[in-house]
Amino acid sequence: MLKIQNYTKSYGDFKAVDNLSINVEKGKIYGFIGHNGAGKTTTLKAISGILQYDEGEIIIDGMDLKSHPMECKKIMAYIPDNPDLYEYLSGIQYLNFIADVFEVPQDVREERIKRYGDLLELTGDFAQPISAYSHGMKQKLAIISAFIHDPQLIIMDEPFVGLDPKASHILKTLMRDFCNEGKAIFFSTHVLEVAEKLCDEIAIIKKGKLVVCGPTQEVIGNDTLEDVFLDLVDDNA
Amino acid sequence: MLRTLVAIRLKGLFSRMVRGTKEGKKSGNGKKILMGFLIFYVAIVFLGMSTAFFNMIVEPYVELGLGWLYFAMMAIFIITISFIGSVFIAQQELYDAKDNDLLLALPLKPRDILLSRVFVILIFNYLYEAMIAIPAVGVYVFKYSMTISQAIILLIVLITLPLVVLILSCLFGWILANIMKRVRYKNFIALGFSVLFFGLYMVAVNQIGDYINILINNGNSLAAAIEKGLFPIYHMAVAISDGNFLNLGLYLLSVIIPFILVIYVLSMNFIKVLTLEQKTKKIEYKHKPMKSKSIFWSLVVREIKHFTSSAMVMMNGSMGVVFYLISAVAIFIYMDNVNVLLEVVSTEIPFLLEYIAPVAAFAICAMGSMNLMSCTLISLEGDRLWIIKHLPIDPKDVIMSKVMLHLIMSIPGSIVLSCIVSFVLNLSLLDAGLVIIAPIVFNAVIGLFGMVINLLYPKFDWINETACVKQSMSVIITMFSSMAFVFVLGFVGFHAVKVMSLNQFAYIVVALFILMAYGFYWLLTTWGVKVYNEL
Numbered sequence: 001m002l003k004i005q006n007y008t009k010s011y012g013d014f015k016a017v018d019n020l021s022i023n024v025e026k027g028k029i030y031g032f033i034g035h036n037g038a039g040k041t042t043t044l045k046a047i048s049g050i051l052q053y054d055e056g057e058i059i060i061d062g063m064d065l066k067s068h069p070m071e072c073k074k075i076m077a078y079i080p081d082n083p084d085l086y087e088y089l090s091g092i093q094y095l096n097f098i099a100d101v102f103e104v105p106q107d108v109r110e111e112r113i114k115r116y117g118d119l120l121e122l123t124g125d126f127a128q129p130i131s132a133y134s135h136g137m138k139q140k141l142a143i144i145s146a147f148i149h150d151p152q153l154i155i156m157d158e159p160f161v162g163l164d165p166k167a168s169h170i171l172k173t174l175m176r177d178f179c180n181e182g183k184a185i186f187f188s189t190h191v192l193e194v195a196e197k198l199c200d201e202i203a204i205i206k207k208g209k210l211v212v213c214g215p216t217q218e219v220i221g222n223d224t225l226e227d228v229f230l231d232l233v234d235d236n237a
Numbered sequence: 238m239l240r241t242l243v244a245i246r247l248k249g250l251f252s253r254m255v256r257g258t259k260e261g262k263k264s265g266n267g268k269k270i271l272m273g274f275l276i277f278y279v280a281i282v283f284l285g286m287s288t289a290f291f292n293m294i295v296e297p298y299v300e301l302g303l304g305w306l307y308f309a310m311m312a313i314f315i316i317t318i319s320f321i322g323s324v325f326i327a328q329q330e331l332y333d334a335k336d337n338d339l340l341l342a343l344p345l346k347p348r349d350i351l352l353s354r355v356f357v358i359l360i361f362n363y364l365y366e367a368m369i370a371i372p373a374v375g376v377y378v379f380k381y382s383m384t385i386s387q388a389i390i391l392l393i394v395l396i397t398l399p400l401v402v403l404i405l406s407c408l409f410g411w412i413l414a415n416i417m418k419r420v421r422y423k424n425f426i427a428l429g430f431s432v433l434f435f436g437l438y439m440v441a442v443n444q445i446g447d448y449i450n451i452l453i454n455n456g457n458s459l460a461a462a463i464e465k466g467l468f469p470i471y472h473m474a475v476a477i478s479d480g481n482f483l484n485l486g487l488y489l490l491s492v493i494i495p496f497i498l499v500i501y502v503l504s505m506n507f508i509k510v511l512t513l514e515q516k517t518k519k520i521e522y523k524h525k526p527m528k529s530k531s532i533f534w535s536l537v538v539r540e541i542k543h544f545t546s547s548a549m550v551m552m553n554g555s556m557g558v559v560f561y562l563i564s565a566v567a568i569f570i571y572m573d574n575v576n577v578l579l580e581v582v583s584t585e586i587p588f589l590l591e592y593i594a595p596v597a598a599f600a601i602c603a604m605g606s607m608n609l610m611s612c613t614l615i616s617l618e619g620d621r622l623w624i625i626k627h628l629p630i631d632p633k634d635v636i637m638s639k640v641m642l643h644l645i646m647s648i649p650g651s652i653v654l655s656c657i658v659s660f661v662l663n664l665s666l667l668d669a670g671l672v673i674i675a676p677i678v679f680n681a682v683i684g685l686f687g688m689v690i691n692l693l694y695p696k697f698d699w700i701n702e703t704a705c706v707k708q709s710m711s712v713i714i715t716m717f718s719s720m721a722f723v724f725v726l727g728f729v730g731f732h733a734v735k736v737m738s739l740n741q742f743a744y745i746v747v748a749l750f751i752l753m754a755y756g757f758y759w760l761l762t763t764w765g766v767k768v769y770n771e772l
Contacts, residue, residue: 048627052771073629084620086539088546090520096527100535101628110527127522 001026001153001184002047007056009042016042018208020056024153024186024201029179031199031216032188033225035233039208040188041081044157047186048078061152074102077146081157081188083138087131091122091141094130095148102149109148116144119170135162143171147178154178156187160194172198196225206233238345242353247360275713280368287314288372295376304381305478309470311373312398319365319402320409323358327403327410330354331503341508348504355403355500362399362406370395386480394473397489400496401469407499411506532630536638537645543617544610544642549703550617553712554646557608561650564604565657572661579662588734594668595743597658598675599727601651605680606719611643612687612711615772616696619705622772632766636688640761643684651676671743678750685757687715692761692768 002024009017017039024030034040045051047058049069058065060072086094092113099109117123120140130138139162146154154175160168175185175198189195195202196216202225203213211232212219220228291311298307331354340350374391377383383391469491476484530538544550552559568575583589589596618625625635655676659669691711699705706712726746733742 045623048623050623050626070629070631073627076627078623078627080623084623086543086621086624088543089539092522092527093542096529097535097539098628099527100530101532101630103532104529106527106529109529110524113527114524124522127520 001028001061002030002186003057003059004043004047005057005059007043007046007053007058009039009046009051009053016208017046017205020205020208020210022186022203022210022213024184026182026184027179028184028200029175029198030184030186031195031202032186032205033190033192033195033202033229034188034205038205040205041157043205044078044155044186044188048076048155049073050078074149075152077149077151077154079139079142079146079154079156079159081161083135083142083162085130085133085138085141087129090127090129091133091137092126094141095126095145098145099148104149112148112150113144116147119174120144120167136164136167139163140167143174147174152183154183154185154187156185158189159187160189160191168194192225192229196220204229204232239349239352242340242345242349243356246353246357271710271713275717278717283368284372287369288376291373291376295380299381305471305474307373307377307474308477309467309474311369312394312470312473313467314373315366315369315398316402316405318369319362319399320405322365323361323402324406324409324413327358327406330357331407331410331414346504347507348500351500351504351507355407358406359399359403362402365402366395366399384480386482387477390476390480390482390485393485394477394488397492398473400492404492404495404499407503411503533634533638533641536625536630536634537641540614540638540642541645544614544646547702550613550706553703553706554610554613555608557604557606558647558650560604560607561601561654565650565654568654568661569657575661588739592734592739593662594664594671595730595739597662597664598655598672598743599723599730601654601658601672601676602679602726603723604654605647605651605676605683606723607716608643608647608680608683609687609706609712609715610646611640611684612691612715613706613709614639614642614688615691615769616699616705616709616711617702619697619699619702622697626772632769633762636692636761636765636769640681640684640688643687644681647680647684648677651680668740671740671747675743675747675750678747678754681754682750682757683715683719685754685761686718687711688761689757689765690715690718692765695772 002022004020004022007017007020008015020039020043022030022032032040032043042051046053047060047065049065049072061075063071065072086097089097095113096109099113104112113126114123117126120143122137122140122144125133125137130141133141139159143159146156159171163171172194175187179185179200199216201214202216202219204211204219212228216225219225291307294310295307298304298310331351337350341347469488472484472491473488475481476488544554579590579593652673655669655673658664659672664672694710694714696705696709696711699709730739730742730746733739
């Protein structure tokens, strides 16, 4: 579903991500783990088409992101780490805007907005301006907007930040159900317990370089993900 | 601690001016030169106007034995201009600053936070004061000279006079902040205040000649009114005029005591105003059938909602539209006077009536040069740019939806004005067509050009949208370029009448506008797309 090959992104002389290669298969939840400033958000933004990149290839469902950006974006969704949404729109106006962009038919968008809105208990606040939303409510709105066009791949950057325990649980269920339908999720997180339980595969990145990747059980062995992560990212190790 | 807070605010203020468009990048020499040119231009205009004004009133007042009234007038003008210029800055700096929450969470005295903000407003007030005081003092010294005691008193007055403005702007800012926190439609209230201030300014500028006559002819009664009603101003003016330190003392007491009181009261209420919960009534969501739109029109609607969500953005971006509408109403109401005025003026400029259509078209185009919307719209995306960047939207649609907003906002106003002008001047169909079409095409040129400039100079690091529309390089370049373009057209047109009729020249200009619009459109859909992708 998502193939990253030798991806490199530099800011001047500084290489934020160096020669990264990852393969996310259909039906898999893939966790992306690393310390602050490791290059996770840079990678996720490049996959989402927000950032241009210098070297390497990003292939989404067999299409090269650079040569087919529109086609790739149509089957993707992105949830950022900080849901800065349009504060001048109401929740429902924002969702309608996203549905317009993805050309979701009227009856389908209504059904999906209601389904996910009810699930995340946000429907009652749809008429409120986004400026009146809390961080968690904005995060829920960003999640609903990601599911509105039934994408094949969702890129999530720290999706659990700001969510209450119930919403976190609902999101985890949504993620699993989504991938059970043969779709894929690539997400970053600092919550290692969640990654350990939820992810089929994980990749650990350190200072822009891939340290380890593979099926979760293979990566952690008999340890916990926390132990493995701390060992791998320890500068003295 | 106060010193640290002041240093941080000053650093923030200056870094906002010199920071480049990309994060961490210092601005280039081009930007500095342009900023320098802009400051020089504004300073020259203000200093020139002030010098002319004070030059007219100094002699009558001194000859009437009312030399002190001259300094009173200087003080009144300083207070008025500084107040108009700083009242909204006061409200934003004091009560709407983004770091209020952060600072309140730190172990800082509210008074120190307040004073550090007040200091920034004071700097702005000194700048405004300089625009009036330098010419006023210059004119006086040039004609009458000054003793050392007068000069010392004047210096003390100039240092302390902005405190009067601070008292007024802090109080007014406090009232504004209280109103804004308690009302739902704050945008309309802010827009109302802005239009009111702008209207007052325009009335004052238009009637400045009458005011000067009143000020000169009614010196004695004005002096009596100031003596009775404006205690600090009177004593300040007498202190400078007579070199009298007793009057200076009275003036200082009447300024410094209220200033301390105001700062004390505000610091007591500072936290209360900042932490006052905004009045928001929850809107119940009722399901309605959703309307789907094409991607392009969905983007246009989004742009309209964004643009109309801030009174400051609207006001700064659409001054041309304000002028269109004010002119349309004024011309319609005073249509008889307009024709009489034209006949009178045509005795001085014989070809005016013959060429009234191109002249009117030119005037409406000149107003359109003040529509500065498209040049801010990329910058206004700010940290929400990720949304349109990650969605499957053709960059051309994003760019052209922004240009479309410019056209939607500016063209209806220009058409209304053009139609009223054509009707009042009883123009032929051909001439009316010119008066209507030329401003429409001109608005398209400015809209497209503004977008080109904003793609060249985007500014995403703004703290609030007002800073984005007031202090960004793309606004400055678009504003001065379009004004210069109109000036060049006027200049060339004035000389072109020697070789062709002004109507013929106007048709050529319209053709030029169409070519320019097409050129900018082509540029935006090729180079502009590349630049947008790299943002």
